[in-house]
Amino acid sequence: MPTVQVGDLKDDDFLLDVREDDEWQAGHAEGALHIPISEFVARYGELTEAAPQDGRINVICRSGGRSAQVTMYLVQQGIDAVNVDGGMQAWSAxxxxxxxxxxxxGFVL
Structure with a gap:
């Protein structure tokens, strides 16, 4: 599983948040794209439109489990994607x- 540590992310790195709506509403990383894992397949086109064509997609959730699933899916599609280790909990910490x-x-729910 390709992963990245929160401390290794730059401010302008592309971030995909796959948490559910209530978690997003409570608090998120500014500038992140929000596509809940429960809607990911149906909304996949939004990601391909928003993501940088030559850059990496950093996938984040609360602690890293759901984002790992999405990261694996993206990697299988040939997309440069990594799981943010520790998720939003590590981000906030x-x-x-x-x-x-x-x-x-905001806060991490």
Whole structure:
């Protein structure tokens, strides 16, 4: 399983958040693309439109389990994708900002 540590991510790296809507609403990484794992197959086209053509897709969830499933799917499709080790829990613990849709401080649900 290709993985990346939160500390190795740059501010402009592409981030795909696959958590469910209630988790996203509570708080997420600013600039991340949100496609819940439960809707991923139906909304796959949104990812291919938004993702950088020559860049890596960093997949994140709460702790790393759901994002690992999506990462494996993307890798099987020939896409350069990695799982963010520790997910949003590691993101928040490392001091990275967690925000709501309104830009207010959020939290990891």
């Amino acid at each position: 490392s001091g990275r900002p967690v925000v709501t849709d309104g830009g207010d401080p």
